[in-house]
Amino acid sequence: xxxxxxxxxxxxxxxxxxxxxxxxxxxxxxxxxxxxxxxxxxxxxxxxxxxxxxxxxxxxxxxxxxxxxxxxxxxxxxxxxxxxxxxxxxxxxxxxxxxxxxxxxxxxxxxxxxxxxxxxxxxxxxxxxxxxxxxxxxxxxxxxxxxxxxxxxxxxxxxxxxxxxxxxxxxxxxxxxxxxxxxxxxxxxxxxxxxxxxxxxxxxxxxxxxxxxxxxxxxxxxxxxxxxxxxxxxxxxxxxxxxxxxxxxxxxxxxxxxxxxxxxxxxxxxxxxxxxxxxxxxxxxxxxxxxxxxxxxxxxxxxxxxxxxxxxxxxxxxxxxxxx
Ligand code: UDP
Ligand code: MG
Numbered sequence: 001x002x003x004x005x006x007x008x009x010x011x012x013x014x015x016x017x018x019x020x021x022x023x024x025x026x027x028x029x030x031x032x033x034x035x036x037x038x039x040x041x042x043x044x045x046x047x048x049x050x051x052x053x054x055x056x057x058x059x060x061x062x063x064x065x066x067x068x069x070x071x072x073x074x075x076x077x078x079x080x081x082x083x084x085x086x087x088x089x090x091x092x093x094x095x096x097x098x099x100x101x102x103x104x105x106x107x108x109x110x111x112x113x114x115x116x117x118x119x120x121x122x123x124x125x126x127x128x129x130x131x132x133x134x135x136x137x138x139x140x141x142x143x144x145x146x147x148x149x150x151x152x153x154x155x156x157x158x159x160x161x162x163x164x165x166x167x168x169x170x171x172x173x174x175x176x177x178x179x180x181x182x183x184x185x186x187x188x189x190x191x192x193x194x195x196x197x198x199x200x201x202x203x204x205x206x207x208x209x210x211x212x213x214x215x216x217x218x219x220x221x222x223x224x225x226x227x228x229x230x231x232x233x234x235x236x237x238x239x240x241x242x243x244x245x246x247x248x249x250x251x252x253x254x255x256x257x258x259x260x261x262x263x264x265x266x267x268x269x270x271x272x273x274x275x276x277x278x279x280x281x282x283x284x285x286x287x288x289x290x291x292x293x294x295x296x297x298x299x300x301x302x303x304x305x306x307x308x309x310x311x312x313x314x315x316x317x318x319x320x321x322x323x324x
Contacts, residue, residue: 005040006033006113007092011082012058012100013048018205019057022102027065029106033113043068045100046086049076062313070311079211080181080219081304083161087170089310096164097183098125102205104162111197112164121166121192124184126159127201143220150228155188156196163187179297179304182223225290232291235284242280 008026015022030041047055047070055072062068071085083097094116098104108125115123132140147155161183165173172190188194211219225231 005042005092005094007042007044007090007095008109009044009046009083009086009090009095009097010100011046011048011079011086012050012054013076013079013082013210014050014052014054015100015207015210016050016053016057017207018102019054019061021205022100022106023061023065025102025106027067029109030067033110036110037113037117039113041067042090042092044071044086044090045069046071046073046082048073048078048082059311062311064313066313068313071307072309072311074306074308077305078215079161080183083183084181085305085307088174090170093167094164095167095170098162099160101207101210103202104160105199105202108162108197108199109164115195115197116164116166120195121169122187122190122194123164124156124159124187124194124196125162125164125199126156126196128198129200143223147220147223147227150224150230151185152228152230153185153188155185155227156194159184159196166192168192178226179300179302180222180226180294181304182219182226185223185227221290222294225294231287235287238280238284242277 008030012019026043030043033039034041043065045058045068047058055070058068058070062070069089071089073082073085077085087095087097094113096109096112098106098109104125112123112125165187169187169190169192173186176186176189
């Protein structure tokens, strides 16, 4: 069955400084793919509530290139919801998901497409090297090591959102309705034969990272708490050992009493015990809270995003007053 179309989904937030280069490299790459494979392509940019000239520039690009569709969200919803919006809109037989800051090089897409045409339903682009250095790079490494240890699902760690999904995998992914989304984990969950293509991750072409540090931490927590029940089990284990120790200690005190060995009324032991147990209890409540908060988020069943307008090049813009 010959494949017919390809969609590229790309979240964008305040990237005016690199849009020019992005547009040039993407259009060149898309035309190349069309020429060599005959695939029709659709480039879905999700404007995630940008406050700079991004939307204006995207409008003019869309006017020049029929392939470009811009989903303008009603405000900044975040990286993952923006990807979700793009995935729900995309029509392609294969969908490539990638960041729009040129850290994921467009020039790799033809290779992803070749793997897909070779029969793979999920093609994951994995960084051979990471552009982040210093503390941030170290934290990324630590996070991936922790995730690999803790996740209940055997996960390909070290990869981000960049990759290609066959229509079948996209449809399965769209059946997962959870709000706290860790895309690489969900992609693993969907299964199918997955193949990795290695690439060198570049520095972002321009500007500062748009994911704030606190968003990244939140994302890391989402990854761990939505793919692991181990923290809950850890509380249980900790409680078990603390109780075991307490029983032993109580028996020891009792024996001292029975044999009339003088016990000096102390200050240290109770203080240490109270502080230690207080700490353990607060951490445990915190962990419970992380799950509880996520459960609350899920039961609210709010939509992931709201679309303000769908901008499609020379054809008329389609205003959509309602959300997805
Ligand atoms: N992005 C977005 N919404 C946000 C933050 C980021 O759509 O709230 C986009 C951003 O424009 C970029 C991609 O998501 O195309 C990845 O963001 P960034 O480069 O800041 O993340 P990092 O590379 O630091 O993980
Ligand atoms: Mg980036």
